[in-house]
Amino acid sequence: MRADAQRNREKLLKCAVRLFSERGPEATLDAVAKAAGVGIGTLYRHFPTREALIEAAYRNELAQVCAAAADLLAELPPERALRTWMDRFLDYWTTKHGMSDALNAVIASGADPYEQSRDSLVSAVQLLLAPAAESGALRTDVPAEDVLLGIAGVALVAGATDQRDAASRLLDLLMDGLRYRP
Numbered sequence: 001m002r003a004d005a006q007r008n009r010e011k012l013l014k015c016a017v018r019l020f021s022e023r024g025p026e027a028t029l030d031a032v033a034k035a036a037g038v039g040i041g042t043l044y045r046h047f048p049t050r051e052a053l054i055e056a057a058y059r060n061e062l063a064q065v066c067a068a069a070a071d072l073l074a075e076l077p078p079e080r081a082l083r084t085w086m087d088r089f090l091d092y093w094t095t096k097h098g099m100s101d102a103l104n105a106v107i108a109s110g111a112d113p114y115e116q117s118r119d120s121l122v123s124a125v126q127l128l129l130a131p132a133a134e135s136g137a138l139r140t141d142v143p144a145e146d147v148l149l150g151i152a153g154v155a156l157v158a159g160a161t162d163q164r165d166a167a168s169r170l171l172d173l174l175m176d177g178l179r180y181r182p
Helices: 003-026 029-036 040-046 050-075 078-098 100-108 117-134 144-158 161-179
Strands: none
Touching (some): 003 029, 003 078, 003 100, 029 050, 040 050, 050 100, 078 100, 117 144
């Protein structure tokens, strides 16, 4: 893909996430194209259907949160990288929740945007857990799946933007549980 085409695709995905999160299925493709600063033809060249755009926007958000695991490990100590990634997961969760009505339309069309979500997220958590456990900073007996369930549970009960202080405290408790054995 040419560099300008890739930039246009990325702008479309970013604007689609924002508009579908804000407006749900009422967001129009014209509004997405306009917000991205491209014509509707450019949108359709990248995403032939509304459902294709919604699914690609969701998968792009998933890919970004999962890729952040390796990036954070390169920048931060493992324990800090995990905790920072938990905050990024909350951002992803908020976006996913905001897009839920639009994603339901994709599911109704027969697609499964969540098909690889769990496996990708578990892999990201495992990538973060392993070096922290090897360094002795975190317990070695907690599976990545359990940690992901804990993070998702926090997101479920306190994932809204106006609950970030509560979510942060709960994630800190989860981190404490990963550090110490009774």
